[in-house]
Amino acid sequence: MQKLKVLSLLAVLAGCSNIAVFYAARKEASKQQTPLAKDADAFFWNNYHLGNYDSIPAIVNKLCAALQENPNDLRVTAHLAFTHIWALAERQRIANNVPSAIEHIVLSRKYFEEASKMDPHDPRLFGFLADLTLAEGDILNNKKEQTEGYFKGLQAISDWPQFNKFTLGYIFSNLDSGAQYFKKGLAWQYETMDDCACEANSNKTDYAGAVLKIKQSKDPKIFRACWNSWIAPHNFEGFCMNWGDMLVKSKQAAEAVKIYNLAKQSDSYRSWPFKQALEQRIANVEANIADFNRPLDNRLLFAQNVIMFNSKMACSGCHQMGADEFAKMGYQELGDDFYFLKK
Numbered sequence: 001m002q003k004l005k006v007l008s009l010l011a012v013l014a015g016c017s018n019i020a021v022f023y024a025a026r027k028e029a030s031k032q033q034t035p036l037a038k039d040a041d042a043f044f045w046n047n048y049h050l051g052n053y054d055s056i057p058a059i060v061n062k063l064c065a066a067l068q069e070n071p072n073d074l075r076v077t078a079h080l081a082f083t084h085i086w087a088l089a090e091r092q093r094i095a096n097n098v099p100s101a102i103e104h105i106v107l108s109r110k111y112f113e114e115a116s117k118m119d120p121h122d123p124r125l126f127g128f129l130a131d132l133t134l135a136e137g138d139i140l141n142n143k144k145e146q147t148e149g150y151f152k153g154l155q156a157i158s159d160w161p162q163f164n165k166f167t168l169g170y171i172f173s174n175l176d177s178g179a180q181y182f183k184k185g186l187a188w189q190y191e192t193m194d195d196c197a198c199e200a201n202s203n204k205t206d207y208a209g210a211v212l213k214i215k216q217s218k219d220p221k222i223f224r225a226c227w228n229s230w231i232a233p234h235n236f237e238g239f240c241m242n243w244g245d246m247l248v249k250s251k252q253a254a255e256a257v258k259i260y261n262l263a264k265q266s267d268s269y270r271s272w273p274f275k276q277a278l279e280q281r282i283a284n285v286e287a288n289i290a291d292f293n294r295p296l297d298n299r300l301l302f303a304q305n306v307i308m309f310n311s312k313m314a315c316s317g318c319h320q321m322g323a324d325e326f327a328k329m330g331y332q333e334l335g336d337d338f339y340f341l342k343k
Contacts, residue, residue, distance in 0.1 A: 029074035029118035031336055037066035037076050042331050044079045048086070049233070051273065051320035053312075056087045074118050075339055078125065081111035082315075085132065089314035092306065097299045102139050109136050119340060127156035127164040131171050157188075162225035165192045170242055173309045177249045177293055186250060189243040196226035211236075211265045230332050233325055234272045237263040238308070238318030241278055245307040249292040253285045260285075271322040274313050 033041070040062035047055040060083055066076045088104035091097075109132035116125040130152035137145030156164040165188040172185025196217075197210035214226045214236075228235050240263035247256035260282050269275060281288060291305040301310065308317055321329065 027114070027117055028072060029340065030070055030072040031074075031340065033073060033075065034066065034069050036062075036069055037073050038333070040066040041075055041079060042333070044083065046331055048082075048315075048319055049321045049326055051316040053086070053090055053093050053316075056083060059083050072118065074115055077111050077118070078115040078339075081108045081115060081128065081132075084108035084111065085128075086315045089309075090312050090316065091298075092301045092304075092310060092312040092314075095302050097301065099298075105132060105135050105139055108132050122340075123156050123159035124163060126152065126159070127167050130156050130164075131167055134168075134171055160221065160225065162192060162195045162222055165189075165195065166225075166239060166242075169246075170309060173242060173246050173249070173307055174296075177251070182246075182250075186243075186246045189239075189246060192226075192239070196222055198222070207262055208265065211262070215267075228266060228268055230329060231334075231338075232318045233321050233329070234266070234268060234274075235318045236266045237269060237272050237274070237278070238313075241274070241281075241313075241317055242308045244278075244281065245292060245309075248281070248285060248288050249307060251289055253289065257282055257285055268325070271325050273320050273322050274317050277313065 040059075043055075043062050044059050047059055060080065063076050063080045063083065066073060067080065070076070084104040085108040088101050088108070091101050094101075109129065112125060112129040112132055116122070116129045119125060130149050133149030133152060134146055135149075137143070137147075137149055153164065153168040157168065169185035169188035169192075172179075172181045172188075175182040175185070193207060193210055197213040198217075199210060199213075214222065217223050217226070223229070224231075226236070226239075228237075232238070240259055244256040244260040247253075247259060260278055263269060263272075263275075263278055266272070272278075288305065292307050294304070296306065296310060297304060304310075308314060311317075313320075
């Protein structure tokens, strides 16, 4: 009888804790930024757009100082998440392997989780949270977490397919080319092009018409996800680079060349800092089949010929500006409409 009383008491206490958590105030995003936060955000964007990977420790310090001043700053929280994933994604830039770099996954996932809680209607933040949940689950060999990340990703795709089919598919590009989810990720690249052009799925031989539709789209969600902007000045070129790399990895060399060449339809292709890398891929497409399917060696990653996802342009391929572009566009302070999406 005494044991039943103890169990009943524990059940009541557990129930009370769940109720207390449920009714606790939700963390609200602050739209007001301190001067320190504005300076940190500008420092982040300037160095991100210039591809200054070595500036990451300084970026993190500035953003953390701003976060301590205002823990509810959505912009700062999201930028910390992006900075940490940039640090891990482009570790090919580091000559000596740093095993502790995997900790960036844990930190990035946590900051995306905080940002997503503050703005639960933003499918971009939720999509990146899904990506990092998958990545963390993989690093920790946590199948439950990987499954959670995958279904979060499907929800994010449902909310904004043009944006999140690419991001989730990008994560899957790192899988073995024979894996079910690699193939799904590759299919999503084709579907992204169709979704961006508002066309039904089809086997295209020429994407010129689809690219023109994207360029002329008046839908801000399509243009933001599918074309180039101040945020991602070479978004389309980077999209084609990854798509082509996945095709090479799946041994479809001729199709890969077609997609690589599609990047040249971007108006800003000549200014793209990585156009030479794409030209080399076209020239070496057959040889890259073996290289892109070779198991990743993190100790020698700096010397490996790898797909975009594991390369020094994993993030910069879309976000880095050429010197002339940066001189022309510089820093722009984005308004609330960019950071706070309406439901």
